[in-house]
Amino acid sequence: MSRKNENQCDLIMFGALGDLAQRKLFPALYQLEAAGLLAPKTRILALARQDLDTDGARDQLSAKLKEHVKSAEMDEKVLARILSRIDYLKLDFATTDDYVGLRQWRESGGGALIVYMATPPALYGMIARNLKQTDCIDAATRVVVEKPIGHDLESSHEINDQLAEVFNENQLFRIDHYLGKETVQNLIALRFANNLFASQWNQDHISHVEITVAESVGIEGRWGYFDQAGQMRDMIQNHLLQLLCLIAMDPPSDLSADSIRDEKVKVLKALRPITPDLVETHLVRGQYTAGTAAGKPVPGYLEEEDAVRGSTTETFVALKAEISNWRWSGVPFYIRTGKRMPEKLSQIIIHFKPAPHYIFDPDQKHLANNKLIIRLQPDEGMALQILTKDQGLDKGMRLRQGPLELTFSETFKHARIPDAYERLLWETMKGNQYLFVRRDEVEYAWRWVDQVISNWEEHASPPKRYAAGTWGPVASIALITRDGRSWYEDA
Numbered sequence: 001m002s003r004k005n006e007n008q009c010d011l012i013m014f015g016a017l018g019d020l021a022q023r024k025l026f027p028a029l030y031q032l033e034a035a036g037l038l039a040p041k042t043r044i045l046a047l048a049r050q051d052l053d054t055d056g057a058r059d060q061l062s063a064k065l066k067e068h069v070k071s072a073e074m075d076e077k078v079l080a081r082i083l084s085r086i087d088y089l090k091l092d093f094a095t096t097d098d099y100v101g102l103r104q105w106r107e108s109g110g111g112a113l114i115v116y117m118a119t120p121p122a123l124y125g126m127i128a129r130n131l132k133q134t135d136c137i138d139a140a141t142r143v144v145v146e147k148p149i150g151h152d153l154e155s156s157h158e159i160n161d162q163l164a165e166v167f168n169e170n171q172l173f174r175i176d177h178y179l180g181k182e183t184v185q186n187l188i189a190l191r192f193a194n195n196l197f198a199s200q201w202n203q204d205h206i207s208h209v210e211i212t213v214a215e216s217v218g219i220e221g222r223w224g225y226f227d228q229a230g231q232m233r234d235m236i237q238n239h240l241l242q243l244l245c246l247i248a249m250d251p252p253s254d255l256s257a258d259s260i261r262d263e264k265v266k267v268l269k270a271l272r273p274i275t276p277d278l279v280e281t282h283l284v285r286g287q288y289t290a291g292t293a294a295g296k297p298v299p300g301y302l303e304e305e306d307a308v309r310g311s312t313t314e315t316f317v318a319l320k321a322e323i324s325n326w327r328w329s330g331v332p333f334y335i336r337t338g339k340r341m342p343e344k345l346s347q348i349i350i351h352f353k354p355a356p357h358y359i360f361d362p363d364q365k366h367l368a369n370n371k372l373i374i375r376l377q378p379d380e381g382m383a384l385q386i387l388t389k390d391q392g393l394d395k396g397m398r399l400r401q402g403p404l405e406l407t408f409s410e411t412f413k414h415a416r417i418p419d420a421y422e423r424l425l426w427e428t429m430k431g432n433q434y435l436f437v438r439r440d441e442v443e444y445a446w447r448w449v450d451q452v453i454s455n456w457e458e459h460a461s462p463p464k465r466y467a468a469g470t471w472g473p474v475a476s477i478a479l480i481t482r483d484g485r486s487w488y489e490d491a
């Protein structure tokens with residue numbers, strides 16, 4: 001095969017007219033086209049149950065692409081090229097006979113077959129069975145599935161079992177879109193390409209770690225889905241535990257998918273359960289009430305469209321996680337995530353321990369902890385807070401804290417930061433699984449989350465209220481100040 005066609009594929013997209021596909025997946029394919037990364041013969045088949053032909057579907061997708069690709073990045077020639085790759089097939093996912101059209105389409109193409117299931121997870125098993133029954137797939141087919149894989153350990157087992165009846169694990173690409181973010185992948189480079197940090201990355205040198213993933217948005221018309229999930233299942237079970245794993249894992253022996261995933265699994269297995277006696281001190285759940293977002297009044301969670309009165313679903317979680325292993329014994333990981341917070345901000349702060357013997361002004365002792373601030377989004381970059389001597393004859397040996405700063409947009413001026421889905425689709429086309437989640441990762445994450453949820457349910461205390469536009473319930477501040485620490489607020 002010529003180099004140009006090396007990553008040639010036929011991409012079949014179930015749920016092609018749904019929200020995720022239109023907002024994220026087709027814009028990502030547009031960007032891959034713009035970057036010249038799609039092989040000349042790569043084709044895309046959009047599947048949905050709307051009564052459209054290919055021209056009608058292309059018109060609809062074109063309008064959505066214009067809406068979701070930044071106008072400065074929209075180029076009519078690129079648009080025409082990506083649209084020309086797209087065919088449309090009306091198909092009811094539940095009707096086996098409909099898949100015959102899909103097989104016929106595939107017979108006229110070539111390259112790897114990628115099946116993207118941008119549908120509710122309850123449909124994955126049925127789609128997989130229908131694909132198999134109608135001979136649409138083979139042992140080289142790759143399948144991309146979205147989160148959430150289940151609602152708990154038991155249901156995730158069921159979904160994974162249904163997929164495993166048809167596909168091998170090396171065919172399954174389970175998405176956690178945080179793993180596609182450039183800055184999240186950068187955690188691997190930061191930790192394992194810089195020996196400076198490698199030698200400090202343990203309980204001898206780190207006192208605690210903070211992970212904050214704050215969202216300014218509320219429920220965005222997804223109340224029905226979100227109320228069944230809550231922030232614990234929607235964000236912690238996947239994105240935040242993945243971030244924790246990347247920070248806490250041991251060095252993998254290489255960059256292969258299984259080396260990285262083996263190390264992440266060890267972290268998940270070592271997470272200390274939040275047992276009933278710890279719920280009070282290690283966990284805070286919150287739910288937002290009316291407040292403000294970007295200076296405008298916004299309703300509370302229970303007043304959102306489609307809301308059901310009296311729901312006790314949490315829109316905020318703060319917790320103290322502990323990892324029972326040699327490297328992290330005694331180092332708490334304080335994690336918080338919530339909707340309707342003052343701004344969109346994802347960051348990780350590594351707090352280093354002070355030097356063993358302090359010789360400077362006792363009044364400045366509180367400054368003596370170095371911090372590494374990793375800004376995942378927005379304003380991607382990192383800063384290492386270090387202490388230097390304050391300038392001037394009159395300053396003696398007064399200390400001053402300041403950052404060694406790396407802001408990606410300034411340092412890599414011309415490099416556009418790709419959206420997570422661009423990276424994930426591109427890796428799927430290349431057949432690389434390292435940014436995708438293996439079955440045991442999903443299940444160990446559920447195992448830990450399930451016990452947290454069942455223990456808080458036993459505790460039966462309702463979520464604490466916080467006004468939209470604030471950093472969560474006051475109790476989340478107490479969770480960390482109880483240990484003589486505070487959330488890093490230099491946002």
Ligand SMILES: NC(=O)C1=CN([C@@H]2O[C@H](COP(=O)(O)OP(=O)(O)OC[C@H]3O[C@@H](n4cnc5c(N)ncnc54)[C@H](OP(=O)(O)O)[C@@H]3O)[C@@H](O)[C@H]2O)C=CC1
Binds near residue numbers: 019048050117
């Ligand atoms: N949207 C997002 O931002 C995110 C979504 N996800 C995940 O992505 C997946 C898709 O989500 P999303 O796009 O929001 O969901 P949508 O409901 O918007 O899209 C799903 C699509 O599947 C179609 N569909 C459902 N059943 C059938 C059927 N029997 N035959 C044909 N078409 C069918 C629906 O068609 P119709 O409209 O006709 O019902 C709909 O267009 C889910 O797993 C979700 O959890 C994950 C992270 C973020």
Ligand SMILES: O=C1O[C@H](COP(=O)(O)O)[C@@H](O)[C@H](O)[C@H]1O
Binds near residue numbers: 215234235
């Ligand atoms: O998976 C999800 O992620 C988004 C947050 O993603 P981000 O890339 O904008 O940080 C969250 O809003 C959504 O509820 C959840 O399902």
